[in-house]
Amino acid sequence: MSKEFVIGILALQGAFVEHQAALEGLSLREKLHVVLVKTPEDLEKCDALVIPGGESTTIALLARLSGVLDPLREFVKSKPVWGTCAGAILLSQAVENAKKGGQDLLGGMSIKIARNGWGSQVESFEAALEVNGLRKPDQPFNGVFIRAPVVLELSPSSTDPPIQIIAKLSPNLLPPSLASPDHSDEPKIFVALRQGQHFLTTFHPELTNDNRFHEYFVKEFVIPSKP
Numbered sequence: 657m658s659k660e661f662v663i664g665i666l667a668l669q670g671a672f673v674e675h676q677a678a679l680e681g682l683s684l685r686e687k688l689h690v691v692l693v694k695t696p697e698d699l700e701k702c703d704a705l706v707i708p709g710g711e712s713t714t715i716a717l718l719a720r721l722s723g724v725l726d727p728l729r730e731f732v733k734s735k736p737v738w739g740t741c742a743g744a745i746l747l748s749q750a751v752e753n754a755k756k757g758g759q760d761l762l763g764g765m766s767i768k769i770a771r772n773g774w775g776s777q778v779e780s781f782e783a784a785l786e787v788n789g790l791r792k793p794d795q796p797f798n799g800v801f802i803r804a805p806v807v808l809e810l811s812p813s814s815t816d817p818p819i820q821i822i823a824k825l826s827p828n829l830l831p832p833s834l835a836s837p838d839h840s841d842e843p844k845i846f847v848a849l850r851q852g853q854h855f856l857t858t859f860h861p862e863l864t865n866d867n868r869f870h871e872y873f874v875k876e877f878v879i880p881s882k883p
């Protein structure tokens with residue numbers, strides 16, 4: 657009999673329906689149940705979780721109000737989690753440019769990230785990404801960035817799992833305000849990263865018809881997580 661997995665999508669605010677459609681559209685040998693998570697009871701059923709894009713401060717506030725913030729922090733310590741855009745902010749250890757009053761984070765990835773890091777001039781854009789480890793690696797992935805965060809720093813301690821770079825933006829696509837004179841390979845161009853059981857994308861794979869990132873998360877993180 658094939659194994660069964662329950663993957664949750666945090667459904668407090670943001671693009672959770674699009675993630676649901678992308679995950680339900682995967683063809684896998686294993687059976688994947690996709691559940692929308694709004695409460696601690698929903699979260700308890702899950703083997704893995706996707707935190708969608710939206711507005712990170714609002715998602716954190718709603719999580720606190722619905723009593724799911726602390727259970728989420730516990731979940732992140734032992735289960736696979738993928739954060740997209742606002743979800744990537746929540747998965748980070750430190751954030752710059754948080755709203756007044758601060759930003760609750762879940763942690764999980766040893767990075768520092770900047771909210772709305774492309775600046776007010778760059779609301780949203782699309783760009784072909786160089787990807788590493790996805791199916792059809794020669795086919796670039798169209799990254800959809802909407803008021804996206806920017807990775808500022810990778811800061812794993814000596815005991816943290818290493819961070820791997822899964823997708824990069826070409827340095828010459830950086831807006832002048834972010835570009836470095838030597839076009840060096842710096843964190844700002846890293847747009848998909850993995851560390852231990854966690855995965856983040858600063859863009860929105862769920863807003864394209866290409867579900868290779870959803871397939872990647874399930875095959876690399878969710879299926880191997882269950883003996």
Ligand SMILES: NC(=O)CC[C@H](N)C(=O)O
Pocket residue numbers: 708709710711712713740741742743745771772802803804805
């Ligand atoms: N598309 C997004 O998820 C945007 C993230 C948003 N700027 C935030 O700070 O949370």
